Amino acid sequence: MKNIFKFLLFLIIAVTQLGCESDEICLEDITPKLVIRFYNANIPSELKSVALLKVNIGGIDGEYSNETITNLTDSIAIPLQVIENKTRFILTLQGNSNQGTEDNIDTLSVSYVQQDIFVSRSCGYKTVFNEAEASFVKDDDNWIKGLEEKNDPLEIIDENAAHVKIYH
Amino acid sequence: MLKYTISLFFLLTFYAAFAQLGKSAQDTVTYKDRYGLRVGIDVVRPIYSLFSDEKKGFEIVGDYRIAKRLYIATELGYRDQTRQEDFFNFSTKGQYIKIGVDYNAYKNWIGMENMIVVGLRYGFSTFNQTVNEYSINADPFVPVRTETDKTTYDGLNAHWAELVLGLKVEVLHNVFLGVSFRGNTLITSTQPENFKNLYVPGFERVYFNDFGFSFNYTVSYLIPLYRK
Numbered sequence: 001m002k003n004i005f006k007f008l009l010f011l012i013i014a015v016t017q018l019g020c021e022s023d024e025i026c027l028e029d030i031t032p033k034l035v036i037r038f039y040n041a042n043i044p045s046e047l048k049s050v051a052l053l054k055v056n057i058g059g060i061d062g063e064y065s066n067e068t069i070t071n072l073t074d075s076i077a078i079p080l081q082v083i084e085n086k087t088r089f090i091l092t093l094q095g096n097s098n099q100g101t102e103d104n105i106d107t108l109s110v111s112y113v114q115q116d117i118f119v120s121r122s123c124g125y126k127t128v129f130n131e132a133e134a135s136f137v138k139d140d141d142n143w144i145k146g147l148e149e150k151n152d153p154l155e156i157i158d159e160n161a162a163h164v165k166i167y168h
Numbered sequence: 169m170l171k172y173t174i175s176l177f178f179l180l181t182f183y184a185a186f187a188q189l190g191k192s193a194q195d196t197v198t199y200k201d202r203y204g205l206r207v208g209i210d211v212v213r214p215i216y217s218l219f220s221d222e223k224k225g226f227e228i229v230g231d232y233r234i235a236k237r238l239y240i241a242t243e244l245g246y247r248d249q250t251r252q253e254d255f256f257n258f259s260t261k262g263q264y265i266k267i268g269v270d271y272n273a274y275k276n277w278i279g280m281e282n283m284i285v286v287g288l289r290y291g292f293s294t295f296n297q298t299v300n301e302y303s304i305n306a307d308p309f310v311p312v313r314t315e316t317d318k319t320t321y322d323g324l325n326a327h328w329a330e331l332v333l334g335l336k337v338e339v340l341h342n343v344f345l346g347v348s349f350r351g352n353t354l355i356t357s358t359q360p361e362n363f364k365n366l367y368v369p370g371f372e373r374v375y376f377n378d379f380g381f382s383f384n385y386t387v388s389y390l391i392p393l394y395r396k
Contacts (some may be wrong), residue, residue, distance in 0.1 A: 026254075031306035044392025057310065064309050079307035115302065116315070116361045123337075124305045127313075 028122040029158060033077040034087075034110060037162040041145035044167060047074040050093065057081070058088030058107075077159055082127055086111040093143045097134040106144045108166075112156065129156035134164045141166055189373075199278045200395035203233045203379035204296075206344065208388020210237040210245070224248040225369075229346075229386050231270055239270040241287060241332075243384075247295075247369035253339030254300035258363075262295020266330060280338070281390075285348060291368045296322045297360055321360030326368045328354045354378035 016065045039049035050073045051135035064078060081087040085108050095102040119126050132154040136144050146166070146167035157161050210227035227245035234240055241265040250259040274282055298320045304313045331353035334348025336352045352371050359365055366374055372382040 026305070031304060033307060058311065079310045081310050082304045082306050082313040083311050107172075116362075118364060119305070120364070121253055123367050125302045126251065127304050127306070 004158045021109035024122055028123045029126070030118050030119065030123055031079075031082065031126040032128065032156050032159045033079045034089075034156060034164065035159055035162045036164045036166055037075045038073075039165050039167050042165040048168065049074040049102070050168065052095055052096070053093040055093070056090040056091065075162065080110060080112070080129060080156070082114065085114060091144070104137070104141060104143040106142055108134065108144070108164075109137070110145075110164075112133045132156055132163070137141065178227075199237065200227055201233075202212050202281065202390070202392045203351050203396055204390050205395050206231050206388050206390045206394040208344070208346070208386045210384045212385045213245075222250040225303075227384060227386075229384070229388060233325070237272045239272070240268075241270040243289070245370055249367060249369075250300070251367060254368075255305050256305075256384075257300045258366070259298045259300060260295055260367045260369060261298075262324075262369040264291060264293035264368075266291040266370060268330070268332070270332065282338060283336040285332060285334040285336060285346075287348075289330035289350075290326070290331060291328045291330050291352065291370050293371065294323075294325045295369050296324060297363060297365065298361060309388070319363075321363060324358050324360060324365065326354060326357035326365060326371060328352050328371050329367070333382070338390075341391045343391070344386075344388045344390065346382055346384075346388060348386075350382045350384075352380040354380070354383065362377055 017166055023165070025068065032070075038048050038050050040046040040113040051072050053073070053076070055076070055078055056062075056112055057064055059081070066077075078089060089108040089110070091106050093107055093113050095104070110132060112132040116125050118124075132149075134147060134149055134154065136142070136147050146152045148165040148167070150161065150163055154163060182188045206273040207228070207230045210229065213223075213227055217226070225245060225247040227243055229243050231239040231241040242351040244264070246263045248259070250257065266289040268287055270283070270285045270287040272283045273286050276282055298318055300318055301314060301316045303315075306312070314350075329352070331351045332348050334346060335352075336344045336346040339345050352367070354371065354374065357365050357368065364374075368374055368380075371380050372383070374380055
């Protein structure tokens, strides 16, 4: 009978020390990025990839890069600033010295209102962007020919579909 | 020869019958179990409270024997707990009550009153949650925004069911040491808007599928009321 006591005590200690922390990894969607798709300016229904695109975010040093921005892509996802209610993206179409082209810098501005939403223990809070407006700065030589918001008013709440179409 | 054997048989039968008679006479002295109220406290929580501002609480436990193996049991407690998660920090403050039955699965030797406890509880808690600060979980390339304004969600409550496994051992006359492990499952709770009850007093940490574990180490004193 004493052995039963000992066994039960062992069992209780063992189980209380087990920490099954299966909600420790964040698997839910966090703050959505801005998804841009590139279309052909001449044939608006046709996707057109951009080659050698460089993305910088106003106020942040360094070039933004991730798997969505490769050498040839028709769709990119880039993060929006959460410390302020607007983000300036410097989208550079890099030139090629062999073809005699130079870098072409265009600026895309997005303004929005943020709404913080609780997700889970491991993911914490995300923010979603409501009442968003996107525009690009016109200059003498834009590579961006046109811009279209997918929805009006534009809400950036997930990354399932493009938010902005860029014609070039 | 046969004659003797039969005589011997009769003799033995009488002897056996006599022995039986003597034994049953001894059995009339029966031991009476003590019945009473046992009250105690959780010894771990006050120690936590002394050394940490983030884990404060206490718990009073009690049980009352209603049958040879059955006890009505209750726990009353208070918690003021702060937890740091990856992207936020929150505090939970509130009180709870648990009511249920304990069954003693241990067959004691005469005069002993140890217990292997198998019990069930219904738990109820009223509490508030405060989000002390949080950071927006976004792409690491952009600077982090941290909000430090506290948000308090008042008037929350939770109901749950609890399975108890434990031990109670009489170490001194009328003094018991106890340990128990509890598996909880949340029945209903009022969730705060734009937050979640990640910790409930008495229930402790709420896991992702509304499941939880808790334990206590108790010292209790038996106030014997009568014998039966």
